[in-house]
Amino acid sequence: MKQGKLINRIMMLVLLAAVVVYLAASAWRSFRDPYAFVMSYAYTVDDSLEATGFLVREETVLSGGGGTVELLPEEGEKVARGETVALLYQSGEGLERRQELESLTLEREQLEYALERAQTGGDASQLSQQVLDAIADLHASVAAGDLTRLEEEAQKLKSLVYKREYTFSEGEGEGDASAAIQASLDEVEAQISALTAQAAQDTTAVTAGQSGVFSGQTDGFESQLTPDKLETITAAELTQLARQQPAADSGAVGKLITDATWYFVFAAGSEEAQRLHQGSSVTVRFSRDWSGEVDMTVERVGEPEEDGQCAVVLSTDRYLSETTLLRRQTVELVFDSREGIRVPTESIRVVEQTVTDPETEEESQVLTTGVFVLVGQQAEFKPVTVVEQMEEFALVVPADGVSDSEALRAGDQIILSSVELTDGAVILDS
Structure with missing residues (x-):
């Protein structure tokens, strides 16, 4: 036998022996330690329905x-x-001119501010110290994370720098500083006027024909899905729309949403649709392209069609600005939510307890549902009421009438045991 094959066989035997030892140790530990522990935690179970549909708004496409x-x-x-x-530039030079105009406009604001400060007077000898104080104030605000006065403090610093420059370059008098700033301001005004005149030749402004909420994205559904069409839309038409990929207007620069009310329309089975009644409210949970919940009103539930599907229309006037980019979405319709503490299903036990009547002092045996919790080194029985029973877990709340010390809390260590447990039993680590 070759040496390489012998080494490989030895390695395989060693690995097999390690696996056998591990399994044997695990089995022995399970036999000696019948306890396992799971932490309980707060949990919410929703009675919900998944739906896929379209957001519909009153939209006007803005063409350019x-x-x-x-x-x-x-x-x-x-x-x-x-x-x-929107501004439309016929060439790249127009965009560069726009950026230069913005820079000059900011410079004009700074010069105007500096001129106002210069005309109100002040000791020129103190300008350097004022600049240092302004820098210190700005630094302190940034270091403290207080940005409420950032723009004001920045403008103050820039104006002081301008004033100091013109004061010491043109003379010590306030009149000389004011004159120098005014001259610079006139020059900036002239540049702005010249660039504005040039921009009028190759820049077109797109204005809003009416007030509304702006969106820079169009998808081609603006004319196919309108609020008016929701009055008669069918589930079959929604299925057809889901298969389409309409082309957006190539000349569009965006759109205006001109009504605060928006809609969500979807198809649902007849049994599911029976849970929705016109005029009622349902919570709609978005989680894909936007995370949020919004209460919507059921506007319409259509009649069942040949395939048993119904068109359902919901409406709301909230969160419009946050949902302008959404169109086809899968959401959850939440009808009810139950909150409690999540525990493993196998941890639920029914224990016979002795109860004493406070009036007659007679004792009786009752069956109490609860879980065993590890408190220190002992098992303590916590009575609970099962709110929701699932296959792998149960949603529970503390039983009525129990004291705070007896109540189950999120974070308690739930005992899973393969042997019988009693209240007060000592649990020893293996």
């Missing part, structure tokens, strides 16, 4: 031309009628 598009509002931001929502 070609070129580079710059969106001004944030996603989900409210805009007023006539407000500019």
Whole structure:
């Protein structure tokens, strides 16, 4: 036999022996230690239904031309009628000009602020110290995480720097500083006017025709799914829509959502739809592209169709700005939630206890449901009421009438035992 094969066989035998020893040790330990411990914890069981459908809103597509598009509002931001929502540049130079205009506008604000400070007077000899104080204030605010006055403090520092520069370069008088700042301000104003005139030739503004909530994304469903169509939409039509992938308008720069009320429409089986009644409320839980819960009103439950499906329409006027990017979603309809403490199903025990009547002082035997908990080195019986029984776990709450010391709490160590347990039994570590 070759030496390599002999070594491989020896290694296999050693590995097999290790596995056998481990299994034997585990079996011996299980035989000697019949106890296992599981921590209980707070848990919620939902009575819910999964549904896949579409979000529907009153939407108006905003069209623009070609070129580079710059969106001004944030996603989900409210805009007023006539407000500019996008700028269209015919070339890359237009976008660069826009950025230069923003920089000059900020510089103009700083110069105006510096001019105002210069005209109100002040000792030029103290400017250096004022600059240092402003730097210290700004640093202290950032270090403390207090950003409420950050913009004000930054503007103050910039104005002091401007004032100091012009004061010491043009002379010690406040009039000289004011004149120098005014001259710079006039020059910036001239540059802004020139760039604005140039921008008018190759920049187009897209304005909002009416007030609403802005979204920078279109998906082609804006005209196919409207609130008016929800009055007659069927489950079969929803199935057909789910198979489509409509193309968005290539010339669109975004859309306006012009009504605060939005809808969620989906198809449900007739038995599931019976749980929904027009005018009632149901909690809808989103968890994929947006995490949140919203209470929605049942607007319509359609009649069962040939395949037993019904079209269901829900509505709400909350969280519109947070859901502008959502269209086809899978959600949970939560009808009821039960809270309690989760324990293993096999830990539930029924124990016979002796109860004394406080009036007659007569003793009687009653059966009490509960779990055994490890307290120190002893097993302590905690009476519970089973709220929900599942295959692998049970949702329980402390039984009525038990004292705080006897009540089961989240975090208690539940005892799982293969032998009979009694209240007060000593549990020794193996």
